[in-house]
Amino acid sequence: MAPMFSKGFLPSPRRFGYHMNAVGLCAAAVVCFWAVVAVVGPMLSPYPPGEIVDFDYYGPMSSTLWMGSDYLGRDIFSRILMGARYTVGISLAAVCLACFSGVVLGMTAAVVGGWLDTGLSRLLDALNSIPSKLFGLVMVAAIGSSIPVLIVLLGVIYTPGAFRFARALAVNINTMDYVTVARARGERTGYLITQEILPNITGPVLADLGLRFVFIVLLLSGLSFLGLGVQPPNADWGSLVRENIGGLPFGAPAVLMPCLAIASLTISVNLLIDNLPVKIRDRSE
Amino acid sequence: MMANLVEIRDLKVQARSDAGRKIEIIKGVSFDIAEGEIVALIGESGSGKTTIALTLMGHTRPGCTITGGSVRLAGRDLVAMPEAGRQMLRGTEVAYVPQSAAAAFNPSQRLMDQVIEVAQIHKLMSPEAARAKAVELFRALALPEPETIGTRYPHQVSGGQLQRLSAAMALIGGPKLVIFDEPTTALDVTTQIEVLRAFKSVMKLGGMGGVYVSHDLAVVAQIADRIVVLKGGEVQEEGPVEQILHHARHPYPRELLAAFEPVPYASAARFDTAASKRPILEVRDVVAGYGATGRDGLPAKLALRNVSCQLERGQNLGVIGESGSGKSTLARAIAGLLPPVSGKVLLDAHALAPEARLRDKEELRRLQIVFQLADTALNPQRSVGDIIGRPLTFYHGQKGAVRETQIDALLDMVRLPRAMKHRLPGELSGGQKQRVNLARALAAKPEVILCDEITSALDTVVAAAVIELLKELQRELHLSYVFISHDLSTVQAICDDVMVMYNGAVVERLPAAQLHGGAQHPYSQLLFSSVPKLDTGWLDSVPPRVAAL
Numbered sequence: 001m002a003p004m005f006s007k008g009f010l011p012s013p014r015r016f017g018y019h020m021n022a023v024g025l026c027a028a029a030v031v032c033f034w035a036v037v038a039v040v041g042p043m044l045s046p047y048p049p050g051e052i053v054d055f056d057y058y059g060p061m062s063s064t065l066w067m068g069s070d071y072l073g074r075d076i077f078s079r080i081l082m083g084a085r086y087t088v089g090i091s092l093a094a095v096c097l098a099c100f101s102g103v104v105l106g107m108t109a110a111v112v113g114g115w116l117d118t119g120l121s122r123l124l125d126a127l128n129s130i131p132s133k134l135f136g137l138v139m140v141a142a143i144g145s146s147i148p149v150l151i152v153l154l155g156v157i158y159t160p161g162a163f164r165f166a167r168a169l170a171v172n173i174n175t176m177d178y179v180t181v182a183r184a185r186g187e188r189t190g191y192l193i194t195q196e197i198l199p200n201i202t203g204p205v206l207a208d209l210g211l212r213f214v215f216i217v218l219l220l221s222g223l224s225f226l227g228l229g230v231q232p233p234n235a236d237w238g239s240l241v242r243e244n245i246g247g248l249p250f251g252a253p254a255v256l257m258p259c260l261a262i263a264s265l266t267i268s269v270n271l272l273i274d275n276l277p278v279k280i281r282d283r284s285e
Numbered sequence: 286m287m288a289n290l291v292e293i294r295d296l297k298v299q300a301r302s303d304a305g306r307k308i309e310i311i312k313g314v315s316f317d318i319a320e321g322e323i324v325a326l327i328g329e330s331g332s333g334k335t336t337i338a339l340t341l342m343g344h345t346r347p348g349c350t351i352t353g354g355s356v357r358l359a360g361r362d363l364v365a366m367p368e369a370g371r372q373m374l375r376g377t378e379v380a381y382v383p384q385s386a387a388a389a390f391n392p393s394q395r396l397m398d399q400v401i402e403v404a405q406i407h408k409l410m411s412p413e414a415a416r417a418k419a420v421e422l423f424r425a426l427a428l429p430e431p432e433t434i435g436t437r438y439p440h441q442v443s444g445g446q447l448q449r450l451s452a453a454m455a456l457i458g459g460p461k462l463v464i465f466d467e468p469t470t471a472l473d474v475t476t477q478i479e480v481l482r483a484f485k486s487v488m489k490l491g492g493m494g495g496v497y498v499s500h501d502l503a504v505v506a507q508i509a510d511r512i513v514v515l516k517g518g519e520v521q522e523e524g525p526v527e528q529i530l531h532h533a534r535h536p537y538p539r540e541l542l543a544a545f546e547p548v549p550y551a552s553a554a555r556f557d558t559a560a561s562k563r564p565i566l567e568v569r570d571v572v573a574g575y576g577a578t579g580r581d582g583l584p585a586k587l588a589l590r591n592v593s594c595q596l597e598r599g600q601n602l603g604v605i606g607e608s609g610s611g612k613s614t615l616a617r618a619i620a621g622l623l624p625p626v627s628g629k630v631l632l633d634a635h636a637l638a639p640e641a642r643l644r645d646k647e648e649l650r651r652l653q654i655v656f657q658l659a660d661t662a663l664n665p666q667r668s669v670g671d672i673i674g675r676p677l678t679f680y681h682g683q684k685g686a687v688r689e690t691q692i693d694a695l696l697d698m699v700r701l702p703r704a705m706k707h708r709l710p711g712e713l714s715g716g717q718k719q720r721v722n723l724a725r726a727l728a729a730k731p732e733v734i735l736c737d738e739i740t741s742a743l744d745t746v747v748a749a750a751v752i753e754l755l756k757e758l759q760r761e762l763h764l765s766y767v768f769i770s771h772d773l774s775t776v777q778a779i780c781d782d783v784m785v786m787y788n789g790a791v792v793e794r795l796p797a798a799q800l801h802g803g804a805q806h807p808y809s810q811l812l813f814s815s816v817p818k819l820d821t822g823w824l825d826s827v828p829p830r831v832a833a834l
Contacts, residue, residue, distance in 0.1 A: 176661050177656045177658060177661040177662040178661065178662050178663055178664045180622060180656070181654065181656065181662055181725070183622065183641060183642075184620045184621065184622055184641050184649070184653075184654050185649060185675075185676060185679060185680075185729070186641060186642070186644070186646055186649040186679075187679070195667070195675075196664055199664070199666035199667065200664065200665065200666050
């Protein structure tokens with residue numbers, strides 16, 4: 001039988017029982033590319049990231065320096081490859097921390113209800129009311145900047161949002177008859193959360209995770225731009241933008257390239273979560 | 286010779302599944318509707334009756350396309366017409382009354398603004414004229430306070446009133462054809478009779494043609510002139526109402542008719558006089574309600590007022606009443622989901638804790654509850670095997686191969702193929718879901734099952750099959766059922782005793798055999814006389830508001 005594909009649908013993941021549209025596939029490819037770069041990037045870099053290799057500063061693109069040089073004459077290409085590890089790694093760890101704690105607390109609050117729900121909600125609302133950048137500034141200034149501190153800090157800042165989101169979803173599921181049936185059966189809270197509620201909110205929670213990842217990348221870049229993120233000589237993409245901001249009037253690739261890297265990662269993650277693979281329900285063929 | 290209002294010729298509709306497979310869902314259907322005639326489309330779920338009704342507006346649901354044939358409305362072919370042309374016709378020539386009026390109204394706008402919206406979109410008349418016409422329609426549809434009901438919001442009127450308002454919304458543009466898509470299915474019998482009466486009079490008054498989609502032959506008999514019986518996207522039989530009702534040739538309409546006739550039922554225990562008369566379930570003076578507890582120690586909204594009843598082992602108790610009478614609340618109070626304020630629930634002469642979480646596992650196991658809507662009662666993300674298997678693990682500690690064999694046995698018991706255990710609930714039909722729902726309750730090996738309106742969402746033939754299944758299971762497993770329903774014929778088909786509830790109180794108890802004629806309380810009489818009969822003259826023979834309560 002001749003396969004029938006409508007516009008924008010590619011057949012590739014079909015044999016796994018899922019289909020995904022072209023935009024989603026492109027976005028997934030970009031995200032995978034940056035993930036691979038984060039792991040193997042520093043091994044591929046042509047120069048050590050901290051070494052001054054060019055006599056000129058804000059040098060143009062050339063065959064030896066693919067993305068030009070920065071304000072000290074260091075190779076930008078090598079520095080972006082290294083920065084991917086910090087930007088992707090720290091953000092990923094922080095977003096997982098934020099979503100895990102937010103979702104677990106949110107579902108517990110929704111299922112248990114009563115005082116626990118009120119207490120948790122008010123506590124996290126209070127945390128949410130502190131402006132995130134200001135909170136980040138104060139905490140880094142007080143404790144000092146290191147990678148574990150940054151991960152925990154970003155995780156804590158984004159937990160209330162994840163909590164609110166998961167709780168709102170779980171409250172809706174909690175009123176469904178199948179949860180009532182499970183309660184009437186005498187199931188414990190742990191079972192209700194993991195088996196009845198979680199499978200029904202994973203889709204939106206994943207979408208939320210993607211969105212939150214983007215926010216965290218941007219906040220981390222913001223903190224680094226202010227000099228409170230990853231410390232020199234290492235640099236994430238945000239720090240690279242700040243270091244080289246002086247090159248902006250010259251249109252130096254040193255400032256444009258890290259910006260492009262941030263944009264491509266965040267936009268791709270956003271597009272990916274908007275176009276997650278959809279399970280094909282009709283499996284009768 | 287006058288042309289027919291609607292002429293459908295060899296209509297074909299195709300659906301495309303998400304795997305790219307094409308399925309023909311309407312396979313060459315032809316029929317006519319004359320001016321001022323009401324034609325009923327009858328068939329089980331999935332027979333294509335709503336799909337055909339929607340093509341009369343030139344519309345198909347997403348994923349479907351009209352692939353052949355023609356639909357001529359007043360001489361114009363809707364299939365060949367561009368979308369803009371169809372939009373001109375919708376609301377002015379053809380109008381639609383949906384199944385769920387509650388979902389069709391915007392909860393944050395006043396009713397009047399929504400009713401006259403069609404007239405505004407098509408610029409048919411000034412807002413003042415439209416309002417005046419709407420008030421006229423409200424009066425014709427026998428709505429209370431026709432002058433002011435339009436200023437209310439959708440949540441301030443009852444379900445039956447909302448359904449009549451959605452008819453007013455359809456009629457405001459003065460259409461030649463009105464499509465009714467199961468408009469009374471979601472209503473209880475006492476409301477249904479009023480809505481049907483209103484529809485019938487307004488259609489007769491306006492001389493409009495109509496299409497009435499339903500799976501209930503008795504309802505259709507009251508309102509339609511002709512019946513088209515559909516199955517699997519094909520016309521099975523077509524003819525005047527009387528002919529279909531009394532001389533149906535095809536097996537499918539006969540099956541529908543047979544499903545309608547209630548078979549009086551006596552459970553096995555009735556003849557077993559030696560069985561001990563100790564009730565398996567007893568409810569004593571239960572008071573329960575919703576909302577905050579007031580100063581008198583009672584909840585703000587009282588749903589059960591001193592309800593008592595008992596169920597003997599191996600027998601069935603029917604609980605009937607209209608929506609809001611407290612029958613579902615009774616089931617929730619018995620199951621421990623809504624702890625009663627006072628009163629007791631006894632299982633086998635042993636008092637149960639008011640809350641489910643305080644009851645022990647064994648007590649919970651013996652009393653199971655099955656909910657009305659299998660759609661929401663089954664977790665959409667878990668396979669059928671997991672759903673049925675959970676009570677086996679939870680109550681009986683079964684795992685691995687033992688559990689698998691038990692799941693297979695349970696699927697056999699509810700007459701489902703074993704391969705279904707790998708499917709998700711979304712991939713089953715309504716009747717199959719309800720069987721899974723039942724199998725989950727059976728997996729606990731209970732003694733009492735609380736059935737909360739379990740057949741209400743199913744069509745007649747499927748509901749009859751589920752009732753048959755319940756009876757068989759009762760014989761094999763010595764179960765007792767509390768059967769909650771607003772449908773008298775199903776209650777009659779399975780129960781020994783019937784309890785009539787009204788406004789949170791029991792108004793009457795009587796044996797099922799005496800349902801007709803034996804009722805003393807005026808409300809019970811109203812309820813019994815409101816059940817549609819397979820007789821075209823029934824609606825006109827029932828005096829309006831049999832007993833003013």
